[in-house]
Amino acid sequence: MTKAKRKLTDVARQMMSGVVQIHVEGYIEEDIQSVLNPSIKIPGIWTGSGFFVKYKKLEGYIVTNAHVVRNSVKVEISSMLTSEERFEAEVVGLVKQLEPDVALIKLTEKELIRFKKLAIQPIEYLELREGTSPSRGEAIKAIGYPLGMVEPNITGGEITNFISGSEFTTERFVTNAAINPGNSGGPSINEDGKVVGLNTAVMIDAENIGFITPASFVKIIIENLLLLNEPHFADIGGKLQKNAENFNPLLKQSSAKGVIVSQVIPKGFLEAAQIQQRDVILSINNVEFDRHGIVIGKEGLYRHKNIFDVMKLVPIGEEVEIKYLRNGEIKTTKAHAMRNPEKGIISNPLLSERNYLEVFGMIIQPLSFEIIQAIQEFDPHAQIEMLKTIDQDEPMLAVTHIYQGSQADEMEWPLGELIVKANDKKIHTLEELQKIWDQNKGGSVLLECRNGRIGYFQINPDSQD
Structure with a gap:
């Protein structure tokens, strides 16, 4: 065994005492019944890993994975420092859509005092690595509690590859260190004793391939969550396409460098920077891009770090300089980094945040990506109709459950209907529908759907059916 490997092993053993097992009681979010009818909650218990973070x-x-504590009701941690004692923790915040899959929890003040009293040594706080990314081939150790083990597990490996982010995803490191269910949320550390990233996922049916969320993204999330903000990254605020030599005459460019702006989102970053459709973005904060949007330079030679990765690591609110080409002339502009404007149809994975109305024998909810996916299990055609609505600027209301013998059932309303009008008034929210229902107690309500289907419902003043 080499000196370097001995050093990394020794470091991992020391860092191991800062890694905890997380015990969760909550609701199983993937259950389709709960998505379509939030009044149904399927309880479950599960475990994951986390680590005390130096900040x-x-x-x-x-720090842990968001999927470990998402839809939790009770969270406890245990540590090798305190035998089999468990300590109550509370969720500070999490990335609801799991991009990246990061959450921050903390011991309550009372439990932290108890932990320190029982611990056989002081808490080992792990420090996030800053600066440049690890190199391909860099040795790491992944630490966690896989498969519900009661003692922390250390697996060795290397950073084997990198997966670039996209408009919707964040960058990932790839490793051959074993990452298994329950190991999620633990740290991957290097021989300097720094956390390279957060163990996040294993690829099913693939051998020796695991994914790590980079420490640079984890740090941004922590800062957001400590400020009690919804964690978001800066976005480009438009659609991009690859450049090509064929475009040289059209764009008046001498060679195909940079990416073409194909769409500018209203009220987004590119619009704020006064970038127009068919402009060519050459660099952001002096980081240059080739025609594929990949970073040009030393890091780009070994990495496919792209324009989305660069943009996401700019703190929201910070001024950004863009160099671009327009009509053959290179220009420079500036704007403050911002997230993309929110659309009407969003992701809503938290059961506790799924608002709904139970009226006329139906469960009606704001349409979300989770509902679209769940509907597919029952009616792929309804899902296709819903997918057409994704770019809507306003929210939409969907029928996600129908009770047998109800008014809706008698009129044979199908699952997945999208309600757009009530008593000939356009509606987008549950509040608007509730208001019309309240105004017509003892009367009737005419509902109209996006596809033209209508329903004429009688309101019982003493109930919601």
Whole structure:
């Protein structure tokens, strides 16, 4: 065994005491019944991993994966420092859509005091690596509690590859270190004793391939969550396409460098920077891109870090300089980094945040990506109709459950109907529908759907059916 490997092993053993097992009681979010009818909640218990994070002067804060604590009701942690004792923790915040899959929890003040009293040594706080990304082939150790083991597990491997982010996803490191269910949320550390990233996922049916969320993204998320903000990254605010030599005469470019702006989203970053359709973005903050949107330079030679990765690591609100080509002339502009404007149809994975109305024998909810996916299990044709609505600027209301013997059932309303009008008034929200229902107690309500289907419902003043 080489000196370097011995050093990494020793470091991992020391860092191991800062890794905890997380015990969760909550609701199983993937259950289709719960998505379509939030009044149905399927309880479950599961475990994951996390680690005490060194951040400023905070004590008792633990980083883990968002999927470990999402839809939790009770969260406890245990540590090798305190035998089999469990300690209550509370969720500070999490990335609901799991991009990236990061959450921050903390021991309550009372439990932190108890933890320190029982611990056989002081808490080992793990520090996030800053600066450049690890190199391909760099040795790491992944630490966690896989498969519900009661003692932390250390697996060795290397950074084997990198997966670039996209408009919707964040960058990932690829490793051959074993990452298994339950190991999620633990750290991957290097021989300097720094956290390279957060163990996030294993690829099913693939051998020796696991994914790590980079520490640079974890740090941004922590900062957001400590400020009690919804964690978001800066976005480009438009659609991009690859450049090509064929475009040289059209764009008046000497060679195909940079990416073409194919669409500018209203109220987004590119619009704020006064970038127009068919402009060619050459660089952001002096980081240049080739025609594929990949970073040009030393890091780009070994990495496919792209324009989305660069943009996401700019703190929201920070001024950004863009160099671009328009009509053959290179220009420079500036704008403050911002997230993309929110569309009407969003992701809503938290059961506790799924608002709904139970009226006329139906469950009606704001349409979300989770509902679209769940509807596919029952009616692929209804899902296709819903997918047409994704770019809507306004929210939409969907019928996600129908009770047998109800008014809706008698009129044979199908699952997945999208309601657009009530008593000939356009509606987009549950509040608007509730208001019309309240105004017509003892009367009737005419509902109209996006496809023209109508329903004429009688309101019982003493119930919602």
